[in-house]
Amino acid sequence: MSTDPTIIDSLLQVMRLMRRHFDECVREMGLTMSRARVIVELARHDGMSQNDLARVMMIEPPTLKRQIDALEADGFVECRPAEDDGRKKVIFLSEKGRQSKVNEFSQSLRDDVLQDIDAADLATARQVLDQIAANIRKLADR
Amino acid sequence: MSTDPTIIDSLLQVMRLMRRHFDECVREMGLTMSRARVIVELARHDGMSQNDLARVMMIEPPTLKRQIDALEADGFVECRPAEDDGRKKVIFLSEKGRQSKVNEFSQSLRDDVLQDIDAADLATARQVLDQIAANIRKLADR
DNA sequence: TATATTTCATTAGCCAGCTAATGGTTTTCA
DNA sequence: TGAAAACCATTAGCTGGCTAATGAAATATA
Numbered sequence: 001m002s003t004d005p006t007i008i009d010s011l012l013q014v015m016r017l018m019r020r021h022f023d024e025c026v027r028e029m030g031l032t033m034s035r036a037r038v039i040v041e042l043a044r045h046d047g048m049s050q051n052d053l054a055r056v057m058m059i060e061p062p063t064l065k066r067q068i069d070a071l072e073a074d075g076f077v078e079c080r081p082a083e084d085d086g087r088k089k090v091i092f093l094s095e096k097g098r099q100s101k102v103n104e105f106s107q108s109l110r111d112d113v114l115q116d117i118d119a120a121d122l123a124t125a126r127q128v129l130d131q132i133a134a135n136i137r138k139l140a141d142r
Numbered sequence: 143m144s145t146d147p148t149i150i151d152s153l154l155q156v157m158r159l160m161r162r163h164f165d166e167c168v169r170e171m172g173l174t175m176s177r178a179r180v181i182v183e184l185a186r187h188d189g190m191s192q193n194d195l196a197r198v199m200m201i202e203p204p205t206l207k208r209q210i211d212a213l214e215a216d217g218f219v220e221c222r223p224a225e226d227d228g229r230k231k232v233i234f235l236s237e238k239g240r241q242s243k244v245n246e247f248s249q250s251l252r253d254d255v256l257q258d259i260d261a262a263d264l265a266t267a268r269q270v271l272d273q274i275a276a277n278i279r280k281l282a283d284r
Numbered sequence: 285t286a287t288a289t290t291t292c293a294t295t296a297g298c299c300a301g302c303t304a305a306t307g308g309t310t311t312t313c314a
Numbered sequence: 315t316g317a318a319a320a321c322c323a324t325t326a327g328c329t330g331g332c333t334a335a336t337g338a339a340a341t342a343t344a
Contacts (some may be wrong), residue, residue, distance in 0.1 A: 006268060007256070007264060007267060007268045007271070008160070008252060008255075010268050010271040010272055010275070011153065011156065011157060011160075011271060012157075012200075013200055013271075013275055014153065014271050014274050014275050014278075015153060015154075015157050015301095016200065016201070016301070016302090017275055017278040017279065017282075018150070018153075018274075018278060019301080019302085019329095019330095020282075020301090020302075021278050021281060021282050023302085023329085024282070032329065032330085033330095034329080034330060034331090035329095049292080049293095050292075050293065050294095051291080051292060051293080058154075058155055058158065059158070059330090059331075059332090060331075060332060060333080061292080061293070061294085062293090062294075062295080062296095062331095062332080062333085063330065063331055063332070065293075065294070065295095066329085066330075067329095067330085070329090085291095085292085085339080085340070086292095086338080086339050086340075087291065087292040087293065087338070087339045087340070088291095088292065088293080088339095089292085089293070110150060112277065112281055113150075113274055113277050113278055113281070114149070114274065114277070115277060116273070116277070117270055117273050117274070117277075121266050121269065121270050122149060122270060124263050124266045124267060124270070125149060125266060125267040125270035125271065126148060126149045126152050127263065128259055128263050128264060128266070128267035129149070129152040129153060129155075129156050129267065130152055131258070131259050132156050132160075132255055132256065132259070133152070133155055133156050133159055135254065135255050135256070135257060135258070135259075136156075136159040136160060136163050136255055137159065139163060139254055139255070140159075140162070140163050140166070157331095158331070158332090161300090161331075161332085162331090162332070165299085165332085174299065174300085175300095176299080176300060176301090177299095191322080191323095192322075192323065192324095193321080193322060193323080201300090201301075201302090202301075202302060202303080203322080203323070203324085204301095204302080204303085204323090204324075204325080204326095205300065205301055205302070207323070207324070207325095208299085208300075209299095209300085212299090227309075227310075227321095227322085228308080228309050228310075228322095229308070229309045229310070229321065229322040229323070230309095230321095230322065230323085231322085231323070
């Protein structure tokens with residue numbers, strides 16, 4: 001039995017380091033890791049509603065709303081009421097958001113963080129993480 | 143060179159799922175994932191100062207202080223001024239903290255979350271995570 | 285058609301991570 | 315020995331996750 005007791009701690013540690021580093025790198029653009037993530041997703045799904053975007057990003061709508069509000073205040077995104085549904089609001093990247101190069105920046109940062117790691121090991125790690133996610137979902141039956 | 147773009151997202155997702163599930167499981171004890179972690183560490187390092195404990199847990203002292211305050215208010219830990227240094231405060235598990243079975247509970251939850259995962263793959267995943275952590279540290283030179 | 289249910293956005297409020305700044309001790313060293 | 319530097323705990327305040335609850339709009343249903 002006695003499964004490895006440290007992978008959870010490694011996870012916690014990596015997350016904290018990653019957020020800290022990423023935040024530091026994008027601070028000068030007026031962004032954070034989470035807000036950059038919104039922009040990256042919007043670049044792929046422009047014009048989505050808040051709920052749909054939250055689902056794609058796997059965070060809760062109230063969490064996303066705060067990012068949206070902040071990004072809109074800083075001019076990175078624009079919100080409009082949806083034409084076909086009075087409840088929905090759809091979100092678009094602004095010109096500033098589109099030109100912000102956040103996508104490229106995130107990609108290069110990702111490459112830096114993953115450098116010198118064997119591709120097969122990386123794939124294994126991703127599989128393990130997804131298996132952990134599946135296990136948790138099964139435990140919580142969501 | 144287009145490294146796998148999804149491992150970061152897998153990380154984020156696992157962390158969110160884990161925290162949500164863990165929090166739900168220990169809520170009835172009046173705990174959270176982070177506070178349970180303090181108790182687990184204290185079981186190994188009873189009588190540590192706040193700064194030292196924060197270093198061991200790899201979180202910042204102000205973050206730890208809040209957990210300590212909450213745990214002390216709920217009777218899980220006790221704080222005393224250190225005898226040898228007027229600045230330090232040392233932290234001990236209380237009887238309630240010692241009897242709370244948090245250690246065993248965390249271990250079993252960890253086993254549940256990692257079930258059916260190949261031990262070698264798990265080791266590889268941990269290695270990859272530690273390598274990522276090392277890469278970030280190098281980038282940020284800490 | 286009228287009501288009931290669902291869905292969407294939003295607000296309020298919690299917990300947990302962080303940095304910056306402060307005050308009190310201790311240590312260092314000139 | 316006396317001043318400077320370092321260290322510890324603490325406070326204040328930011329961001330980002332979450333749940334619960336609410337009101338408005340759309341959909342389903344009786």
